[in-house]
Amino acid sequence: MTALLQTSDLTLAFGGLVxxxxxxxxxxxxxxxxxxxxxxxxxxxxxNICTGLLKPGKGTxxxxxxxxxxxxxxxxxxxxxxxxxxxxxxxxEQTVRECLELxxxxxxxxxxxxxxxxxxxxxxxxxxMLDLTGLRDRQHERCINLPEGQRKLLDVGMSLMLEPxxxxxxxxxxxxxxxxxxxxxxxxxxxxDEQNVTAIFVEHDVDIVKRYATRVAAWISGAIAADGSPGxxxxxxxxxxxxxxx
Amino acid sequence: MRSVxxxxxxxVAIPGIALAxxxxxIPLILSLCYGLAALGIVVLLKxxxxxxxxxxxxxxxxxxxAFVSKRFPEMDGVFQxxxxxxxxxFAGMLIGxxxxxxxxxxFGMLNLAISMVLFxxxxxxxxxxxxxxxxxxxxxxxxxxxxxxxxxxxxxxALVLALSLIATFGVQRYFRSSAGQALAxxxxxxxxxxxxxxxxxxVLWKGYVLSASLCGLSGALFGLxxxxxxxxxxxxxxxxxxxxxxxxxxxxxAAGAFVGALLYEFLxxxxxxxxxxxxxxxLGAILIVxxxxxxxxxxxxxxxxxxxxGGAV
Numbered sequence: 001m002t003a004l005l006q007t008s009d010l011t012l013a014f015g016g017l018v019x020x021x022x023x024x025x026x027x028x029x030x031x032x033x034x035x036x037x038x039x040x041x042x043x044x045x046x047x048n049i050c051t052g053l054l055k056p057g058k059g060t061x062x063x064x065x066x067x068x069x070x071x072x073x074x075x076x077x078x079x080x081x082x083x084x085x086x087x088x089x090x091x092x093e094q095t096v097r098e099c100l101e102l103x104x105x106x107x108x109x110x111x112x113x114x115x116x117x118x119x120x121x122x123x124x125x126x127x128x129m130l131d132l133t134g135l136r137d138r139q140h141e142r143c144i145n146l147p148e149g150q151r152k153l154l155d156v157g158m159s160l161m162l163e164p165x166x167x168x169x170x171x172x173x174x175x176x177x178x179x180x181x182x183x184x185x186x187x188x189x190x191x192x193d194e195q196n197v198t199a200i201f202v203e204h205d206v207d208i209v210k211r212y213a214t215r216v217a218a219w220i221s222g223a224i225a226a227d228g229s230p231g232x233x234x235x236x237x238x239x240x241x242x243x244x245x246x
Numbered sequence: 247m248r249s250v251x252x253x254x255x256x257x258v259a260i261p262g263i264a265l266a267x268x269x270x271x272i273p274l275i276l277s278l279c280y281g282l283a284a285l286g287i288v289v290l291l292k293x294x295x296x297x298x299x300x301x302x303x304x305x306x307x308x309x310x311x312a313f314v315s316k317r318f319p320e321m322d323g324v325f326q327x328x329x330x331x332x333x334x335x336f337a338g339m340l341i342g343x344x345x346x347x348x349x350x351x352x353f354g355m356l357n358l359a360i361s362m363v364l365f366x367x368x369x370x371x372x373x374x375x376x377x378x379x380x381x382x383x384x385x386x387x388x389x390x391x392x393x394x395x396x397x398x399x400x401x402x403x404a405l406v407l408a409l410s411l412i413a414t415f416g417v418q419r420y421f422r423s424s425a426g427q428a429l430a431x432x433x434x435x436x437x438x439x440x441x442x443x444x445x446x447x448x449v450l451w452k453g454y455v456l457s458a459s460l461c462g463l464s465g466a467l468f469g470l471x472x473x474x475x476x477x478x479x480x481x482x483x484x485x486x487x488x489x490x491x492x493x494x495x496x497x498x499x500a501a502g503a504f505v506g507a508l509l510y511e512f513l514x515x516x517x518x519x520x521x522x523x524x525x526x527x528x529l530g531a532i533l534i535v536x537x538x539x540x541x542x543x544x545x546x547x548x549x550x551x552x553x554x555x556g557g558a559v
Contacts, residue, residue, distance in 0.1 A: 051441075077443035089438040091431040102427055106442035111424040113452060120424045162442065 002065060004029050004198055005081075008051060009044075010059035019045040020056065021222040027166075027198065034209040034230070035202045036243055037219030043202050044086075047168050050081050052076040054134070060203055064165060078109075082164035086171040086202075088155035090143040096154055097139040100126050103161035125161075130192045133157040149180045153187060160191055167192065169201040173208060181205065185212055206234065208242060218243050252501065253411050255505035260407055264400065269526065271399045272471065273511055278406040279468045280491055285417055286460035287492035288503050289453050292421065294433030298354045298485050303458040304465025305480025307334040311469045312381035323386035324405075327466040334462020335455060346447045349436075354450070361480055368477035380476030383412030383469050399471070406467050410504060413460060415499040429453045458468035461488070490529075494536055496543015505544045529533070 003026040010023040019042045027033060029054065037043045048054040050061055052073040060069045063226055068076050091099050104121030105111055132134040133153040138146065143154065152172060159167055172188060173181045189212055192199050203209050209216060209230060216233040218226045226233045233239055260278075264271045274525070283304055290297055310333035311326045345356050368375045375381065387403045416535045422424040428449045431439050469475045478484065487510075495506025513532060517525035540546050 072440075074440045074443050074445060077441055078539065083441060085438075089435050089441070091438065092434045094427065094434070098427060102424070102444075103442050105424040105428075106439075106444045111428050111444065111449065113420055113423050113425040113456075116419075116422045116423070117424045117427045158438075158442065178305060198491075 003027060004064060005011075005050065005063040007050070008060050008062075010046070010056050010061065012045065012049060012054060012057045019222045020049060020059075023059070023222075025217070025224060025227075027200065029165075029198050030196075031198055032192070032212060032214045033200045034213035034216045035219065035238075036204070036206075036209060036233075038243060041243075042222040043219050044170060045100060045222070047083065047170060047200075047202065050076075051081060051168065058137075059177060077162065077164075080163075080165035081102075081168070082159040082162045082166070083168040084152075084156045084159045084170065084172065086174055088148075088151035090146075090151060090154060090158070092144040093142060095140050095142055095145070096135050097126060097130070099143060099154060099158055100129050100161055103158040107162045121161075129157050129161055132187070133193070134187060149176045149184055152176060152184060156188055156191070159196060160197070163195065164197060166198045166200070169179060169199060171202050171204070173203065173205060175204075179210065181218040182211075210234065248545060249499075249501070253414065256504075257407065257411060261383070261400075261404065264403055268396075271403055273515060274402050275399070276468070277508045277511040278403075278410045278504065279464045279471070280293050280511060281462035281504035282406075282413060282467070283461045284491035284495060284503035285413055285486045285500055286457035286464070286470045287488050288497050288500065289417060289420075289429075289457040289460070290496070291492060291497040292433065293429045293450055293453055295349065295450070296354050296489060297357040297457070298489065299357030299359070300457065300461045300480060300488055301482065301485035302357075302361035302364045302480045303334040303338060303461035304424065304468060304476070304484070305361075305364060305368070305477065306337045307331055307462035307465035308469035308475035308479050309375070309381065310334075311466045312383050312475050315383050315386060316381070319384060321386065322390065323388045323470055326386055327463070327470065330466030330469070331459055331462040334465065338455045338458025339451075340463070342451050342458065344443075345380055346450045346454055358482055358485065361485060362482060365477050365480045365482075366468070368480065373384070378477060380474055380478075383473050385473065386470070402467070402471055406471075409463065409467070413463070414500045414504065417456070417460075421500065425449060425452055438522045483555075490533065490544075494533065494543060496540070496545035498542050498545040502543055502545025509544070 004025040007025045008024050010020050012020040035043050045054065049056050052071050053071050060067055063079060064080055066080065076118065098117060099123055101117050104125060105117060108120060130139050135150060135154060138150065146154065156169065156172065173184055176184050185208055213230050216230045217224050218233055218239045226236050226239050258511045260274055264274055286300055307330035311330040314321060314326050314329050341360055345353060348356055369378050385398055393401055428439060428444055432450055434445055465479060490508050491506040492503060494510060495502030513529060514525060517528040
């Protein structure tokens, strides 16, 4: 089976600080990879390189069989790699429904200057995503009025509307209260399963990782220190000491 | 539905006023011209951008009309307007391709800079442009009718009014469209727009060309109603007036630009009659009051939070 996402010798340094140190990594279709690591270990840098926000100093990123190194975020998105953000990135003055409609319209690749936004997608698919993210009863609310948990869900919902092959979630449960965390993750995982999306998620909560990941990669100082099943990686003494701080 | 009634009321009231008070014809034409230009600014406001140089598109179009009418005196006024507007569209496409790379103050100031270059060029190339005296535009036939001054002004008012209503409908429709919503998304989160796979610069470019064409249409009509174009049409004070009116009217609804323009033109007229030397003082005070009490402009008065609702115009 060919890998969905593959990086070889990915290297990037900001001055003397090496934030990606020769990362060789490969992800198969259908995996749920949890990325763990201390702040500053290079997790988000890795994501930013893969999604095109940063250009690597050296190395290549291959996605679905083609080289995407150095492409702009927009072009990478169009190839089927979507991301959600640690701080939800929404169109705050627009409604929940409009955000999803814009996303669906963007996927279709044509933004008409004449026909109304609602016609750019099927009403049913918007309704489905509203149900999936539990935002149905808030669909006409402006995003600025949503609480953080719902903003997170909408942020992911917008990415899912793009029907990506791979979705990268940057800390999907940060800023969400402990009671809400499992609810949010449960909804997200159900959505991913339903659309058959491969996912990478950056996560700090070990319980969440144990429960939802099929594989864990631990970052230390810009490199992958351990990569394998959740059981193995979380039991690794080095990871327990350096990453989990136990 | 309410908007259709509003439009119909304007379509009846404005010619009615002009017939009852013939001396108001020109102020009404000028108001609507200002409204069209301010509508162009409103399009940019949707994207959270502001231009202090859009007078240049009115100017380009006005001069295009003047040159065309000099070269082809027999050409119908309606064609002249179309050609003038087209000149602004092309200029907008070219200049837009450059300025949409910038945002906020840089966007505003670059437009200003380019417009001032045009202003200076028009003033200096006396041989072609008549310098600061400008170029005269002879009264053309309108839709095949050669009209004397009075009926010409009435016909022009009807034409400006019809075009204003069409523009309002069109822009409002655009605001509700996918591209229009993407334009509004530039204001709140351009990064996200890129991460949806949308080319935000292209979205803004389209909006920019639309705004240039509206200012162009305004300039062509302005030139024909005055029978003269001067570089002053592209001066930064003029661009500033467009912005002033757009803020007065608010970006909530396309009709706001026209309400703002009518208020502006008539305030200016009465303020000038009242305190001839310092009418700007009254205007400035009113803008402060509007910004303070109606941050969404005059259009914020109608339909509070009604923008979620569908429907025409």
